[in-house]
Amino acid sequence: MHSVCDCSPSSRKSYTAGALSIALLTAVFASGCTKPVSFSESVFPVLQERCGECHEPGGKGYEKSGFSVADYDAIMKGTKFGPVIVPESSVSSTLMRMVEHKTDPEIHMPHHKSGLTRDQLDMLRAWIDQGAKNN
Numbered sequence: 001m002h003s004v005c006d007c008s009p010s011s012r013k014s015y016t017a018g019a020l021s022i023a024l025l026t027a028v029f030a031s032g033c034t035k036p037v038s039f040s041e042s043v044f045p046v047l048q049e050r051c052g053e054c055h056e057p058g059g060k061g062y063e064k065s066g067f068s069v070a071d072y073d074a075i076m077k078g079t080k081f082g083p084v085i086v087p088e089s090s091v092s093s094t095l096m097r098m099v100e101h102k103t104d105p106e107i108h109m110p111h112h113k114s115g116l117t118r119d120q121l122d123m124l125r126a127w128i129d130q131g132a133k134n135n
């Protein structure tokens, strides 16, 4: 059986939607939950799906900011002004503040679209706090 700290997408699929959010909430609030969030399995697909249409070379988000979600290196490089992810500190990460809508409304991301789900925000935050690794 899966433990509540098992956050990998393969095991998450077996939960129903309701059980999934409860499991995630439990995982987030349970102390000592160190199950790693995978960049390739969890973070990358979400950024590709929700940001990729504008943040790839040729897209308007990329053209304006220089931020591309094409691969891990591009994501860590950030915008033309510098990184938007501070490994181990989601609170200092511009990317996190933008997707949590703590920035100026003009740069809430995804731009003029509905935001990420709560589960996606929790997953991104955990990944950054675990060191934003290319795992």
Ligand code: HEC
Residues within 6 Å of the ligand: 047, 050, 051, 052, 053, 054, 055, 060, 061, 062, 064, 065, 067, 079, 084, 094, 095, 098, 099, 106, 107, 109, 110, 111, 112, 113, 116
């Ligand atoms: C519909 C198009 C669109 C989508 C989808 C989108 N963006 Fe953007 N993004 C933009 C545009 C346009 C800008 C430039 C905003 C500006 O500077 O006025 C931008 C700017 C940015 C910046 C730089 C902000 C700055 O000025 O420092 C970051 C970081 C960013 N986006 C991250 C994301 C992330 C993460 C996602 C997905 C969760 C995302 N974007 C989804 C269009 C988009």
